[in-house]
Amino acid sequence: MKTPPDSHAMPATLASLTGQGVEAIDTPALVIDLDAMERNLARMAAFARTHGMRLRPHAKMHKSAALAALQMQAGAVGVCVQKTSEAEALATAGVTDLYISNEVIDPAKLQRVATLAQRLQAAGGRLAIAVDSLEGIARLAAAVEGRAAGAAQTLVDVFVEIDVGQGRCGVPPGEAAVVLAQAIAAHDGLRFAGLQAYHGRAQHQRGVDERRHAIALAAQAVQRTRALIEAAGLPLPLVTGAGTGTFALETASGVWGELQAGSYLFMDADYAANVHDPAQPAFEHALFIKSQVISAGATHAVCDAGHKSHAIDSGLPRVHALPGQGAMTFANGGDEHGILHLAEAGGELPKIGDTVWLIPGHCDPTVNLHDGLIGVRGGLAQGTVERIIRVDARGALT
Amino acid sequence: MKTPPDSHAMPATLASLTGQGVEAIDTPALVIDLDAMERNLARMAAFARTHGMRLRPHAKMHKSAALAALQMQAGAVGVCVQKTSEAEALATAGVTDLYISNEVIDPAKLQRVATLAQRLQAAGGRLAIAVDSLEGIARLAAAVEGRAAGAAQTLVDVFVEIDVGQGRCGVPPGEAAVVLAQAIAAHDGLRFAGLQAYHGRAQHQRGVDERRHAIALAAQAVQRTRALIEAAGLPLPLVTGAGTGTFALETASGVWGELQAGSYLFMDADYAANVHDPAQPAFEHALFIKSQVISAGATHAVCDAGHKSHAIDSGLPRVHALPGQGAMTFANGGDEHGILHLAEAGGELPKIGDTVWLIPGHCDPTVNLHDGLIGVRGGLAQGTVERIIRVDARGALT
Numbered sequence: 001m002k003t004p005p006d007s008h009a010m011p012a013t014l015a016s017l018t019g020q021g022v023e024a025i026d027t028p029a030l031v032i033d034l035d036a037m038e039r040n041l042a043r044m045a046a047f048a049r050t051h052g053m054r055l056r057p058h059a060k061m062h063k064s065a066a067l068a069a070l071q072m073q074a075g076a077v078g079v080c081v082q083k084t085s086e087a088e089a090l091a092t093a094g095v096t097d098l099y100i101s102n103e104v105i106d107p108a109k110l111q112r113v114a115t116l117a118q119r120l121q122a123a124g125g126r127l128a129i130a131v132d133s134l135e136g137i138a139r140l141a142a143a144v145e146g147r148a149a150g151a152a153q154t155l156v157d158v159f160v161e162i163d164v165g166q167g168r169c170g171v172p173p174g175e176a177a178v179v180l181a182q183a184i185a186a187h188d189g190l191r192f193a194g195l196q197a198y199h200g201r202a203q204h205q206r207g208v209d210e211r212r213h214a215i216a217l218a219a220q221a222v223q224r225t226r227a228l229i230e231a232a233g234l235p236l237p238l239v240t241g242a243g244t245g246t247f248a249l250e251t252a253s254g255v256w257g258e259l260q261a262g263s264y265l266f267m268d269a270d271y272a273a274n275v276h277d278p279a280q281p282a283f284e285h286a287l288f289i290k291s292q293v294i295s296a297g298a299t300h301a302v303c304d305a306g307h308k309s310h311a312i313d314s315g316l317p318r319v320h321a322l323p324g325q326g327a328m329t330f331a332n333g334g335d336e337h338g339i340l341h342l343a344e345a346g347g348e349l350p351k352i353g354d355t356v357w358l359i360p361g362h363c364d365p366t367v368n369l370h371d372g373l374i375g376v377r378g379g380l381a382q383g384t385v386e387r388i389i390r391v392d393a394r395g396a397l398t
Numbered sequence: 399m400k401t402p403p404d405s406h407a408m409p410a411t412l413a414s415l416t417g418q419g420v421e422a423i424d425t426p427a428l429v430i431d432l433d434a435m436e437r438n439l440a441r442m443a444a445f446a447r448t449h450g451m452r453l454r455p456h457a458k459m460h461k462s463a464a465l466a467a468l469q470m471q472a473g474a475v476g477v478c479v480q481k482t483s484e485a486e487a488l489a490t491a492g493v494t495d496l497y498i499s500n501e502v503i504d505p506a507k508l509q510r511v512a513t514l515a516q517r518l519q520a521a522g523g524r525l526a527i528a529v530d531s532l533e534g535i536a537r538l539a540a541a542v543e544g545r546a547a548g549a550a551q552t553l554v555d556v557f558v559e560i561d562v563g564q565g566r567c568g569v570p571p572g573e574a575a576v577v578l579a580q581a582i583a584a585h586d587g588l589r590f591a592g593l594q595a596y597h598g599r600a601q602h603q604r605g606v607d608e609r610r611h612a613i614a615l616a617a618q619a620v621q622r623t624r625a626l627i628e629a630a631g632l633p634l635p636l637v638t639g640a641g642t643g644t645f646a647l648e649t650a651s652g653v654w655g656e657l658q659a660g661s662y663l664f665m666d667a668d669y670a671a672n673v674h675d676p677a678q679p680a681f682e683h684a685l686f687i688k689s690q691v692i693s694a695g696a697t698h699a700v701c702d703a704g705h706k707s708h709a710i711d712s713g714l715p716r717v718h719a720l721p722g723q724g725a726m727t728f729a730n731g732g733d734e735h736g737i738l739h740l741a742e743a744g745g746e747l748p749k750i751g752d753t754v755w756l757i758p759g760h761c762d763p764t765v766n767l768h769d770g771l772i773g774v775r776g777g778l779a780q781g782t783v784e785r786i787i788r789v790d791a792r793g794a795l796t
Binding site: 026082353394 | 411424425426427458480481500501502503504506507530531533534561565566567568569570598690691692693694695698700702705706707709710711730731732733734735737750751762763766767768769792793795796
């Protein structure tokens with residue numbers, strides 16, 4: 001896969017930052033500590049390699065073809081996305097192996113899925129998608145029908161999603177999955193690729209034992225379903241799933257063959273609040289919001305970053321104090337403001353004009369608020385902007 | 399002011415919807431019920447006219463020059479924004495009277511503020527800004543210094559922000575505001591324009607009496623500050639503030655001269671949860687998320703709208719059941735999913751492929767997630783797309 005250019009159609013104000021010091025970054029802005037990110041990238045790649053696991057990171061997190069390319073250069077087989085338009089945006093920016101790990105139902109959208117599958121196949125790549133209903137399979141098959149599959153014989157890889165504890169999409173483990181696997185196999189253009197088994201809820205259970213219990217139950221459900229599918233005469237090529245909170249558990253189970261973790265690359269405050277499982281590598285915070293103090297009173301200071309610059313679905317940002325800065329807490333100040341208090345008595349509040357760095361609560365929807373990520377080399381305090389990473393699928397909702 | 403074109407540089411998939419039926423709108427998407435929006439527009443305009451109040455709606459809500467133009471055609475004197483880049487985006491799209499109702503501190507950003515002020519003045523318009531510190535005034539004055547002010551003599555209108563209960567920006571009411579007003583008046587390029595007095599917390603206090611109490615205290619604080627400023631020999635031209643939750647109270651107080659309400663145009667679930675104050679017009683929901691059911695199980699259905707398509711800082715969306723649909727509740731399904739349950743026993747869950755309409759919890763950050771708003775005429779059930787409204791300042795954070 002060729003590496004897409006870093007910054008096509010980027011806002012000029014971002015593009016012009018390359019080569020400048022951190023102090024030149026206007027606020028609020030989303031900044032990547034490239035050194036930390038690259039360490040995270042290498043740790044995850046080493047884990048997958050060592051354990052013989054396929055790694056297909058979830059690009060719903062970074063929405064960036066440049067970062068997908070870095071992940072694939074480090075050994076990832078491709079990336080996941082959640083939306084058709086996300087897949088299209090990343091394909092346009094050069095990614096050729098994409099898995100829409102989600103259900104697509106609209107006929108017009110499924111036509112786009114089929115077109116994208118042809119496009120990827122022509123580029124030597126592949127498209128996969130998840131299903132959890134006969135209706136979904138029939139609609140997908142109708143969109144694919146009559147389209148040339150080329151040398152690969154089938155056009156789209158199809159995973160049956162089973163609900164292993166998330167309580168969202170997916171059929172119950174067991175017979176329902178067999179019925180869907182058979183329905184997929186009955187269509188010429190579709191290839192039954194295996195099971196999508198992602199336990200989203202387990203990712204953020206704080207204790208290691210809780211997560212271990214949740215994934216053990218999920219593994220049993222997958223095993224039981226696999227046995228039924230194989231007993232029905234269908235080979236089951238792959239079980240895919242796992243996230244940044246639990247991937248060492250799925251790996252150890254021997255049941256999963258592919259890991260979909262995405263947040264490991266940036267790490268957010270929510271994942272960092274998990275008790276660390278020593279079986280998996282530790283990741284560093286690599287995604288930060290640079291903000292500036294615009295108001296300072298006797299009891300608090302106010303910075304220019306509110307929930308239009310960072311998502312708060314998984315909690316507020318944490319303040320990342322640089323050496324010399326006192327510890328601070330962040331309170332919600334609305335769409336455009338953050339309210340800063342001292343965490344300990346006796347310190348000094350930041351002054352008007354000071355820079356305050358924040359660690360977002362949840363990286364995925366935070367990245368989606370920004371057109372570009374500002375990659376800094378040499379640390380947040382005195383580093384230099386090395387590259388601007390375009391959020392190619394920013395706002396790609398459909 | 400000339401009306402900007404509806405859809406410059408819009409995603410082609412949105413632009414091509416004009417003239418098509420609602421069923422052609424891909425999901426998830428943000429849809430405006432134009433009939434409801436226009437009734438809201440007229441009701442607010444009539445209220446301001448009847449009560450002799452200036453109306454300067456907050457464009458942080460819609461971020462759209464086309465909607466600002468509609469508001470100004472209906473009598474608004476201009477619009478507010480929160481960010482310099484928001485002001486720039488709306489100015490580029492044709493808005494000439496803008497008030498940045500927020501503090502700007504960064505010297506480079508203040509240069510942009512000064513440039514924008516010159517540009518608006520040259521177009522026959524005006525820029526205003528808020529301050530709450532001597533440091534902020536000195537920095538603003540430095541940026542304005544040496545720039546020709548033209549016939550208006552001063553280049554920028556400056557409001558002193560006082561904290562009337564929000565607990566965010568603003569100096570305490572009283573002497574501190576006098577000091578700032580005098581500092582503004584001492585600079586050639588700046589005009590002391592009055593007080594910014596917005597009580598954000600009061601907007602969402604549910605009971606009418608609570609809101610009345612909060613605004614009564616705010617009014618006393620403003621009156622006291624006004625008396626001190628006037629006693630110091632400075633005329634106080636205008637007090638500006640108020641939001642959709644309380645504007646009838648600020649109006650009745652006789653203290654405020656300008657209303658900044660913004661959400662009235664779209665109304666969201668959070669504002670609708672307030673007990674209605676009969677002194678102010680009732681507004682209708684005009685902003686909706688069109689979503690589609692992509693998965694359906696025995697206990698719940700799943701739609702394709704999660705918190706990447708709607709903000710949840712002020713609560714989850716409410717399901718807007720169309721005639722024939724049963725009442726449903728919406729639970730958070732993560733970034734890309736919403737989980738639907740029946741609100742009452744005995745009903746029927748929607749089926750795969752069904753459309754489900756949602757009312758966002760908070761309109762401002764929801765709009766900021768979308769490049770365009772799809773304006774529908776004739777209702778959500780069977781209407782037609784009349785126009786696409788560009789979110790000109792989408793992502794304008796700085």
